[in-house]
Amino acid sequence: GQQVMQIPQYQHVQEGEDFTTYCNSSTTLSNIQWYKQRPGGHPVFLIQLVKSGEVKKQKRLTFQFGEAKKNSSLHITATQTTDVGTYFCAVGRSYIPTFGRGTSLIVHP
Amino acid sequence: GAGVSQSPRYKVAKRGQDVALRCDPISGHVSLFWYQQALGQGPEFLTYFQNEAQLDKSGLPSDRFFAERPEGSVSTLKIQRTQQEDSAVYLCASSLGPPAGLYEQYFGPGTRLTVT
Known part of the structure; x- marks a missing residue:
């Protein structure tokens, strides 16, 4: 099946710093x-990217799809404690989704 | 209506015991997925239903795992003769479909299975 690598595995930031x-x-x-899973919670859908080079924004979150459609990024500006959680990307061929291992974001107040 | 619900939320089973995990998807959602999530990992695909048809069960780890969705709504994941390595959170998700590509998935709260 399709493989996807997600980095970093963990990221510690001070509140107000950016995160990618x-x-x-x-x-x-x-x-x-892209999905977000809060500690002890379940994954919640954030967004889907389809087009090459696509950029979508949701408040402080910016999502990008690479020109070659082989990579993607999620950037959070000025993190807040409410951003804490694990962010997963999911890719798929047809209907079988493959999730990345996730990046756990820890925000220090 | 309400989101995806799962029961029980927590299950402790003794090794060798059979368990049944239930998923109630969002009404009208054609697609239903089961995932296994180990601690610190992303959800791992187990099986997929389109209405009552199980179209893919390639992710089921062994023949001890069995899933059904007889009327195209509620689904049950059954694990026979549980082993310690079956301990994980089992997530159910539903989506509109059938899909050409990925559709937004709505996840249930999961069932945390602990095998002792």
């Missing part, structure tokens, strides 16, 4: 999704 997580694939992706 990357999702990389060796194959061209049709689309990519």
Whole structure:
């Protein structure tokens, strides 16, 4: 199946600092999704990217899909304690999603 | 209506015991997925239903795992003769479909299974 690598595995930031997580694939992706999972919670859908070079914003979150559609990033500006959680990318061929290992964001107040 | 629900939320089973985990998807959602999530890992695909048809069960780790969705709504994941390595959170997700590509998935709260 499709493999996806997500880095870093953990990221500690001070509140107010920026945060970025990357999702990389060796194959061209049709689309990519991002999910957030709070500690003790379940994954919650954030966004889906489909087009080459696509950039989407949700308040302080910016999502990018690479020109070659092999990588994607999620950037959070001025992190807040409410951003704490694990961020997963998910890729798939047809209907079978493959999730990355996730990046756990720890925000220190 | 309500989101995806799962029961029980927590299950402790003795090694060798059979367990059944239930998922109630969002009404009208055609697609239903089961995942296994180990601590510190992303969700691992187990099986996929489109309505009542199990179209893919390639992720089920052994023949001790069995899933069904007989009427195309509620689904049950059954694990026979549980082993310690089955301890994990089992997530159910539903989405509109059938999909060409990925659709947004709505996850349930999960069932945390601990095998002692």
